[in-house]
Amino acid sequence: MINKEEVKNIIITRTDRLGDVILTLPLVNEAKRIFKNGKVSFLVKKYLEELITDYKDMDELLTEESFPGFFDKYKYFRTKNYDLFINVKPRFDLALLFFLLRVKYRIGSGYRWYSFLYNCKVYEHRKVSDKHESDYNLNLLKHYFAEVKNEKEFYFKYSDGETDKLNDKLSGLLEEKYVIVHPGSGGSAKDLPIKKLSEFVDAFHEEFRNYKIVLTGTKDEHLILKELKNTINNETLNKVTDVSGILNLRELLVLIDKSSIFISNSTGPIHIAGALNKNIIGFYPNETAMSDVRWKPLSSKTVILKPEEISDDMNKITKEEFIKVVKKILLK
Numbered sequence: 578m579i580n581k582e583e584v585k586n587i588i589i590t591r592t593d594r595l596g597d598v599i600l601t602l603p604l605v606n607e608a609k610r611i612f613k614n615g616k617v618s619f620l621v622k623k624y625l626e627e628l629i630t631d632y633k634d635m636d637e638l639l640t641e642e643s644f645p646g647f648f649d650k651y652k653y654f655r656t657k658n659y660d661l662f663i664n665v666k667p668r669f670d671l672a673l674l675f676f677l678l679r680v681k682y683r684i685g686s687g688y689r690w691y692s693f694l695y696n697c698k699v700y701e702h703r704k705v706s707d708k709h710e711s712d713y714n715l716n717l718l719k720h721y722f723a724e725v726k727n728e729k730e731f732y733f734k735y736s737d738g739e740t741d742k743l744n745d746k747l748s749g750l751l752e753e754k755y756v757i758v759h760p761g762s763g764g765s766a767k768d769l770p771i772k773k774l775s776e777f778v779d780a781f782h783e784e785f786r787n788y789k790i791v792l793t794g795t796k797d798e799h800l801i802l803k804e805l806k807n808t809i810n811n812e813t814l815n816k817v818t819d820v821s822g823i824l825n826l827r828e829l830l831v832l833i834d835k836s837s838i839f840i841s842n843s844t845g846p847i848h849i850a851g852a853l854n855k856n857i858i859g860f861y862p863n864e865t866a867m868s869d870v871r872w873k874p875l876s877s878k879t880v881i882l883k884p885e886e887i888s889d890d891m892n893k894i895t896k897e898e899f900i901k902v903v904k905k906i907l908l909k
Contacts, residue, residue, distance in 0.1 A: 578721065579721045579722075583660055584612045584660045584661045585616065585660055586615065586618075586660050586661070587612060587616065587659065587663070588662050588680075589601070589604060589608060589618070589619050589620070589663045590620040590664050590666065590671050591666050592671075594765065596843075596845040597666065597710070599731075599852055600710045600714060602629070602731060603729045604711075604714045604715055604718060605634055606634045608663070608718060610634070610726075612661075617636050618639055618659075619639065620639045620640075621638070622640065625826070626640050627827050632732060633732035634732075647670055651678070654675070655678055661680070662680045662682070662683045662684065663717055664683070664686075665714055669694075673694055683695045684698075685697075685698065686699060686700075688701075704866065705865075709871055709872075709873065710871050711875065712727065715729075731875075733830060735827065735831055735834075743824075743828050746828070751831075754837055755818075755836055756791070756836060757792075757793055757841075758774070758805075759793045759846050760798070763795070763844055765843060766861070767862040767867055767889070767891060768891065769891050775808035777899045778790060778813060784904070786816070789816055790813070791818050791819075791832070792805065792817060792818070792819045792821055793821055795821065798821060802821045826849075830853070833846065833849050833855060838903065838906055839855050840858045841860070843860070843867060843869075851873075851874025851875040852875065853876070855878065857874050857876050857879040857880065860883070861873070861882070862884070863883055863889050878906075880905075882894045
């Protein structure tokens with residue numbers, strides 16, 4: 578058992594991708610609520626710093642790249658006097674680090690070969706994927722504190738100045754009606770084929786000519802974006818604005834928040850849209866490890882399109898299904 582009164586200094590680690598970190602933020606909030614007088618630190622990858630700096634209930638944001646080696650981490654963290662360590666993404670080096678630092682309570686998966694380094698083990702196989710990722714994250718704390726809530730609220734915010742700056746950068750785009758299409762997934766899921774997505778984009782333009790179509794993605798996804806633009810028809814292309822590779826994560830947050838629909842495969846930015854409670858159309862496979870059961874964005878206005886249960890062929894998602902959903906959103 579964990580003595581709540583002894584916990585004054587907490588570190589939560591989630592050192593992987595954008596969507597994974599967003600779905601860990603409710604755990605950060607619950608840790609702060611459970612340990613009211615505790616200080617909560619969050620360790621992530623540096624590229625996420627701009628997005629979650631000053632996030633609610635996070636007393637300190639740490640980036641892994643600030644401590645590149647194991648002994649760099651050891652020298653820094655030995656001065657912090659943590660009472661509780663929650664290793665959300667299991668990692669041997671972090672489990673070993675906080676074991677050597679003699680952190681009193683160390684929460685982690687009970688199913689790793691190095692699980693003996695945790696003294697507070699949670700026995701859940703995430704590979705079964707029968708729960709949402711956010712539930713797996715919250716359960717690391719809920720296993721010890723039944724009062725942990727499953728509300729999963731998010732607290733992203735930005736200023737009017739950030740909005741104005743982005744609008745100037747995008748030549749007034751934020752003042753227009755637009756939907757976002759994010760074709761890539763960074764390899765995290767099985768994607769809707771580009772040819773199929775181009776059919777959807779053309780069909781959207783045919784029905785909603787007064788909307789712009791904004792394409793987003795990273796610099797590394799330029800080939801996917803190029804292929805998509807090469808396969809949609811020229812009339813549609815006139816309504817397309819490609820902002821891939823030119824936005825940081827905070828700018829992407831603002832862009833998504835001002836959009837009418839976010840249309841995407843399962844990928845990190847879809848969870849930004851989920852956290853903002855936006856209209857979302859997500860394309861998901863039925864494959865257990867990648868399914869919407871575990872990875873659905875947490876917006877109440879999400880619609881998931883996936884192949885028939887007997888198939889995992891993303892080509893079986895039809896243009897008619899897609900347009901029906903779009904009409905339901907935009908014509909309500």
